Amino acid sequence: MTSTAGAAFGMVMVPRMVSAAEGVIDWYTSSDSNILDFWANTVKPAFEAANPGITINLVDAGDSAGVQAIGERAMAAMATGTDPQADFFEAGNAQLPIGAVDAGIYVNMREAGLSNIDKVNPLGFDSDYSLPYRGSQVLLAYDSTKLDPADVPTTWDELVTWIKANPGEFIYNRPDKGGSGGNFVRRAVHQANGLDPDAFTVENYSDEYAEETLSKAWEILADIAPHLYDGGAYASGNTQSIQLLAQGVVTMVPVWSDQILQAIDQGVLPETTGLVQLQDLALAGGFTRSIVLANGVNRDAALKLADFILTEEIQSAILTELGGFPGVSWDYIDPALKERFAAIVPETIPTFPSGQWEAAVNDGWYRNVAPNVTRD
Amino acid sequence: MSETAGPAATPLAVRAERRRPVGLLLVAAPVLLMAWLIIWPIISAIIRTMWRPDATGNVGFNLSSYAFFFSDQYSLNNLFITLWTTGVCAALLLLICLPIAIYLRFATGRLPTYVQALAIFPLFVPSIILAYAFIRVLGPNGMVDILLNSVGLPKIDTPYLSPWGPVIGLVWDNIPLTVLILLAGLGSVPTAAIEAARDVGARRMQVFWYIILPRIGNSILVALSFAVLGIFSAFTLPYILGPAAPEMMGPFMQRTFRDLYDPLNAMTQAVITFGFCIAFGLFYVRSVARNQGGGA
Numbered sequence: 001m002t003s004t005a006g007a008a009f010g011m012v013m014v015p016r017m018v019s020a021a022e023g024v025i026d027w028y029t030s031s032d033s034n035i036l037d038f039w040a041n042t043v044k045p046a047f048e049a050a051n052p053g054i055t056i057n058l059v060d061a062g063d064s065a066g067v068q069a070i071g072e073r074a075m076a077a078m079a080t081g082t083d084p085q086a087d088f089f090e091a092g093n094a095q096l097p098i099g100a101v102d103a104g105i106y107v108n109m110r111e112a113g114l115s116n117i118d119k120v121n122p123l124g125f126d127s128d129y130s131l132p133y134r135g136s137q138v139l140l141a142y143d144s145t146k147l148d149p150a151d152v153p154t155t156w157d158e159l160v161t162w163i164k165a166n167p168g169e170f171i172y173n174r175p176d177k178g179g180s181g182g183n184f185v186r187r188a189v190h191q192a193n194g195l196d197p198d199a200f201t202v203e204n205y206s207d208e209y210a211e212e213t214l215s216k217a218w219e220i221l222a223d224i225a226p227h228l229y230d231g232g233a234y235a236s237g238n239t240q241s242i243q244l245l246a247q248g249v250v251t252m253v254p255v256w257s258d259q260i261l262q263a264i265d266q267g268v269l270p271e272t273t274g275l276v277q278l279q280d281l282a283l284a285g286g287f288t289r290s291i292v293l294a295n296g297v298n299r300d301a302a303l304k305l306a307d308f309i310l311t312e313e314i315q316s317a318i319l320t321e322l323g324g325f326p327g328v329s330w331d332y333i334d335p336a337l338k339e340r341f342a343a344i345v346p347e348t349i350p351t352f353p354s355g356q357w358e359a360a361v362n363d364g365w366y367r368n369v370a371p372n373v374t375r376d
Numbered sequence: 377m378s379e380t381a382g383p384a385a386t387p388l389a390v391r392a393e394r395r396r397p398v399g400l401l402l403v404a405a406p407v408l409l410m411a412w413l414i415i416w417p418i419i420s421a422i423i424r425t426m427w428r429p430d431a432t433g434n435v436g437f438n439l440s441s442y443a444f445f446f447s448d449q450y451s452l453n454n455l456f457i458t459l460w461t462t463g464v465c466a467a468l469l470l471l472i473c474l475p476i477a478i479y480l481r482f483a484t485g486r487l488p489t490y491v492q493a494l495a496i497f498p499l500f501v502p503s504i505i506l507a508y509a510f511i512r513v514l515g516p517n518g519m520v521d522i523l524l525n526s527v528g529l530p531k532i533d534t535p536y537l538s539p540w541g542p543v544i545g546l547v548w549d550n551i552p553l554t555v556l557i558l559l560a561g562l563g564s565v566p567t568a569a570i571e572a573a574r575d576v577g578a579r580r581m582q583v584f585w586y587i588i589l590p591r592i593g594n595s596i597l598v599a600l601s602f603a604v605l606g607i608f609s610a611f612t613l614p615y616i617l618g619p620a621a622p623e624m625m626g627p628f629m630q631r632t633f634r635d636l637y638d639p640l641n642a643m644t645q646a647v648i649t650f651g652f653c654i655a656f657g658l659f660y661v662r663s664v665a666r667n668q669g670g671g672a
Contacts, residue, residue, distance in 0.1 A: 065634035174620050176635040229516075233537040234620040240511075249516040359636045366631075367450050370621035 023054050025298045025305060028061040028070050029090035031288070032178075032238060034262050036060055038322045039090065047308050054301045056088075064093070071097045074105045078295050087296035088305060091288045093354055094129035095202065101129050107292040112303050116310035119328040121287075130289035133309045133327035134318045137277070137285030137349050138183040141245060141260050142252040144274040155280040156191045160220075162252075164227045169251040171229040171244055174370070176362040178238035183284040184254040185221065185365055186352040192216035195281045197350040200357060210360040218368035225369060234370065245269065254283060261323030286351040287327060418650060421643045428640075441644040450621075455648070457622040461543055461614070462607045466600050468547045469554050473599070476551075477558035478588070481565070492555075499552040503545070507616040510545055511536055541617030542624065546610055550603045557602065561595020562588070594663045601660035605653055625649045 029036055036058060044056045061067045067089050074084035075097060084105070094106055106129040110117060114131075124132025140159070142152060146169075153159040163170045173181030193199050193213050200213070225232040229250050235241040241253040242260065246269050255275075263269045277283065290309070292302045308314065312334070315326040319337055330338055352361075425442070429435045445451045476495055480488050498506070513519045515536040524531060535541045565588050573583050611626035618624060623631070625645060633642035 063634070176631060230534075230537060235537075236616050236620075240616075243511070244516065247515070247517040359638075362631075362635050366621055366623075370619075371450065371453070 022297060023301065025054065025056045025087045025302050026059065026085055026296070027056050027088045027090060027305075028059050028067050028086060030061055030064040030067040031091050032256075032259060033060075034259055034322070035090065038317075042317050042321055043309060043314060046313060047305055050308065051301070051304060054298075054304070056305070064091070064096075067092055068096050071100055071105070074293050074295060075100060075103050078103055078105050083297055084293060084295055086293050087298045087302040088293070089291040092130060092291035094127035094289070094291060095355060101127070105294055106130070107294045107299065107303065109292070109306065112292070112306070114303065114307040114310070116307055116328070119310060119332045121327060121329045124287040124289070124327055126287075126289070130291050131306055131310075131327075132287035132289045133306075133315075134322070135285065135287045135325045135327060135349065136256050136258045137325075138180050138187075138254050138283040139257050139260065139275045139277050140252055140283070141242075141255040141269070142274045142276065143245065143248065144272045146251045147274070149274050149276075152274065152276045154276060154278060156187065156278055157280075159278065160224055163224050166251065167227045168229050168231075170224075170227070170253070171233065171235055171241060171250050172254050173235040173237050173241045175365050177236050178241070180238045180241060180254045180256050180259075181234065182361075183352070185217070185361060185369075186284045187278070187281070188220045189214060189217040189352070189361065190281055190284070190350065192220055197281075197284070197352065200353050202353040202355040202357070205353075205356040205360070207360075210357070210364075214360060214364045215368070218364060221365070221369045242269065245273070257285070258322050258324040265323070282350055284352045285349040288324075418647075421647050421650075425640065425644045425647055441640055442648070444641070445644055445648060451628075451645070453622040454625060454628045457539060458608060458625045458649075459652075461539065461546070461624060462604050464543050465546050465550070465607050466604055468543070469550055469603050470596065470600065472547065473551060473554040473558055474596075477555050477562055478584070480555070480559055481562040482567075482570075495555045496552045498548055503549055503612045504616075506545060506549060507613055510541070510617060514544070536617060537619050539619060539622075541619075542610070542614040545613035545617050546607050549613065550606060554599045554603055557599040558592065558595055561592040561598075565591045594667055597659055597663045601656045601663075604656045605660075608653055608656070609649060 027039075029039070039056075039058055044058065048055055061070055070084075070086050070089070071092070074086055077084035094101055100106055108128050109131045110128045117131075120132060124135070126132075140152075153162045172184040175182040175185040189200070190197060193216065228234075229244065235244060235253075238256060238259060242255060242263055244250050245253045245255075246263075257275075260269070260273070260275065264271065264273055290306060292299065292306055296302060310328055312332065315328050315332070316334060316337055318324045318326055319333070326333055426437060426439060427435070428438050430438050430440070476491070480492050480495070483491075501509075511518065514532070514534060516534045517531075518534070521531045521534075535544055569587055570583055573587050578586070609626050610624065611630065614624040615627045615630075618627070625648075629642050629645045629649070632638050632645060
């Protein structure tokens with residue numbers, strides 16, 4: 001899930017003049033602030049207590065492009081044999097920056113000798129160079145004082161019918177500014193292409209195939225656009241969608257499961273907020289994968305951290321405090337917890353590949369869906 | 377001190393001559409920094425977007441990315457909304473700030489102090505905070521809606537996520553600088569001239585038109601070119617308050633560069649943006665040069 005903070009854009013550009021310190025893990029995230037809070041309040045204190053002498057320096061890289069920029073810096077540092085001043089990416093894509101694995105800047109997690117590596121859910125791996133440690137899915141959140149839970153749409157077609165019958169009551173955010181809107185758009189792509197998530201892989205991207213599959217999705221989304229909030233407005237991030245729901249402006253928005261559970265827990269949203277997942281095919285979600293940098297000064301400490309976040313202590317906290325779901329298989333989770341969170345734990349979560357698809361989906365949406373607005 | 381003690385005959389011009397290297401050294405640091413961080417990237421961007429390999433791999437003069445920009449309706453719409461926002465903001469700024477500045481220049485007593493503090497206040501509010509405050513106040517079901525609703529009036533048609541959102545935010549953000557520059561310009565309007573005009577029966581509008589306006593034309597130009605330069609490349613406020621499409625050039629460049637991994641088109645957009653900004657910049661440079669040439 002990518003963060004939306006525009007302010008962070010500038011922060012990434014500020015060069016750090018200090019050299020990395022031994023025993024201080026330089027940690028970067030592209031996630032929203034709820035994940036950063038979780039690390040600051042739960043993971044960091046627990047890890048530092050268990051490993052005296054090692055501390056974690058938590059840095060918000062803004063969004064996935066921000067983390068990628070640090071990855072590029074690490075590649076440049078590798079080439080010159082200098083210190084990348086980065087040890088750990090909380091959320092990263094081992095395929096990016098292109099050529100990173102070949103350049104040898106990422107540690108092979110399967111061969112790194114982590115004691116907990118066998119516990120990881122096999123579904124979560126997409127590369128040997130990143131470690132799936134938590135998952136999240138996109139749900140629909142609604143105001144149950146305005147919409148009776150019995151009438152909540154549970155399929156895509158019902159949702160479209162509901163949106164058209166209740167103009168102005170639904171909004172999703174721009175697909176590149178946050179994963180909740182991004183995965184709503186990707187669900188429309190699935191809808192337009194036979195509900196088959198396997199039809200899209202990183203390898204099968206081609207401009208022609210993308211044009212053929214995505215243009216059908218743009219028709220679906222352009223069709224509902226006039227019935228969205230303000231005749232086709234799009235929130236500028238995950239948080240802004242939740243804000244519109246919280247202010248009672250709209251009745252339903254797509255949301256990240258972890259973010260919405262935390263928002264309800266903190267009272268940002270009332271207890272009357274309902275959650276629903278589409279039953280014909282769930283909205284896309286996926287695992288968040290951590291990366292350890294091979295050329296960082298604190299590589300071994302960072303691997304300790306990677307092992308630590310797979311322990312039962314942290315994996316349970318991901319459920320109880322973060323509202324996400326664990327990266328390890330359910331057999332390694334306390335059965336009582338498993339019972340309690342059965343409702344939000346999906347059997348399978350459809351995913352959508354990144355790589356070149358990401359730019360194709362984002363730019364295609366901006367060019368074909370966003371401008372089809374007749375506002376006054 | 378030593379100047380007075382030593383031979384007092386050193387002519388002024390000679391002393392200035394002797395100090396010149398020191399003066400040049402003092403400005404060297406900022407000039408070099410500007411050349412390194414601003415001028416060089418601009419030249420580099422211009423070269424890299426115009427001199428690059430074409431489809432067959434031959435490196436040469438190639439304007440295809442510019443041709444794409446100016447033939448692509450989506451990009452042109454983004455450029456147009458940027459020009460529109462900048463123009464509307466400049467007009468509104470002048471309309472709002474000129475009366476405030478004139479009031480501050482001629483009013484007496486304690487009230488103007490408070491008005492000035494209020495006018496300068498936006499200078500101390502980061503734009504990200506301003507953006508969220510805007511949403512809470514003018515956004516849907518925001519404070520204005522709640523107040524209107526409590527007296528039985530209909531809700532406002534909120535500017536949030538429409539092109540007017542960034543306009544309101546940017547105008548508010550630019551008020552302090554504009555007021556300060558206009559106020560400085562008004563300092564050169566002698567009170568005696570106005571009193572004389574009033575004595576011979578000039579009305580308020582006549583005083584403004586014939587006495588004040590001719591003397592602050594330069595300040596207006598400087599204030600507007602400053603505001604326009606900032607607004608043209610604004611990022612945070614259009615990003616948070618504006619519509620998804622059309623986008624202003626700031627968010628458009630950022631998205632092209634970071635989300636679409638397309639540095640070539642991002643640089644092309646930047647060079648085009650720079651082209652417009654330099655036109656406004658020349659206004660500023662020209663008026664400063666004219667000012668100094670006049671010995672003011």
